[in-house]
């Protein structure tokens with residue numbers, strides 16, 4: 001009898017352990033700060049609102065920061081760390097350098113949050129809430145953000161270079177880079193709808209608008225207008241990822257793809273005769289389906305390898321470790 005009850009105990013303990021290990025984000029929860037920082041959501045929302053009022057594009061830049069954080073060793077605020085004498089951070093990695101923006105806005109939001117609840121809320125969670133608020137303010141869907149992430153003490157330029165997919169990616173490369181972080185093809189297509197807002201630099205769409213054939217010719221001509229053919233000339237000139245409404249979050253991105261007006265090579269890969277065509281078609285016709293799949297995928301992306309418990313720290317200043 002005694003040995004039966006002790007093996008039952010061992011079994012229960014093992015089952016709990018497996019549950020814990022099996023779901024690394026078990027501790028993330030929308031109510032994580034409800035006692036320790038009850039004003040978190042209003043504090044972040046008003047700071048994001050004021051940043052977007054100053055510059056509408058900022059909403060897009062803040063959403064992208066969260067993506068580039070989560071894909072590199074998980075959603076751990078590592079993208080926000082400046083270089084130190086012991087590591088080169090992610091800011092100088094190829095997908096980020098001269099491209100990701102919004103660090104000053106994150107500093108402002110974090111200061112406001114620190115004022116409200118000192119030493120409580122991680123930079124990783126600030127990014128997660130900021131990304132959601134940006135989508136909502138620009139007209140997109142709302143969702144409850146899971147919280148409780150802690151901040152990394154290091155960052156990796158190499159991991160950023162290898163984990164964030166480049167705009168030259170084929171469909172199969174896009175599928176594998178999302179699958180490497182546990183996201184499905186459907187998640188990938190839904191999250192790509194983020195390109196309904198924001199801007200891209202000529203260097204990232206030059207080859208597409210001059211050399212590719214799966215592109216609407218008048219659209220290609222328009223984009224060539226502000227993106228000289230010669231490499232090195234006008235590299236940083238900007239064009240909207242969604243040609244009609246780059247500061248409104250809706251499903252226009254997919255309508256563009258169906259009309260062969262994707263700006264990046266990687267965008268048009270989602271509608272180019274392959275396995276994702278039908279989903280693109282669905283999202284182009286059904287904004288409600290897009291919104292609900294987008295929300296589900298954002299929550300999944302936010303669950304990528306968080307630091308929880310006693311791992312990592314709650315940084316005071318998002319640019320450096322404590």
Ligand code: HEM
Nearest residue numbers: 060061064067099165166167191194198199200201204266
């Ligand atoms: C599917 C693979 C993806 C690729 C290859 C990709 C690539 C790019 C590139 C090249 C740019 C323009 C950067 C520049 O020219 O400086 C860009 C912008 C942007 N990306 Fe993506 N991206 C992808 C997925 C995502 C995801 C999953 C999100 C968000 C969840 C996202 C959000 C954005 C936003 C909002 C912008 C505009 C940023 C701004 O205006 O500052 N992207 N992306």
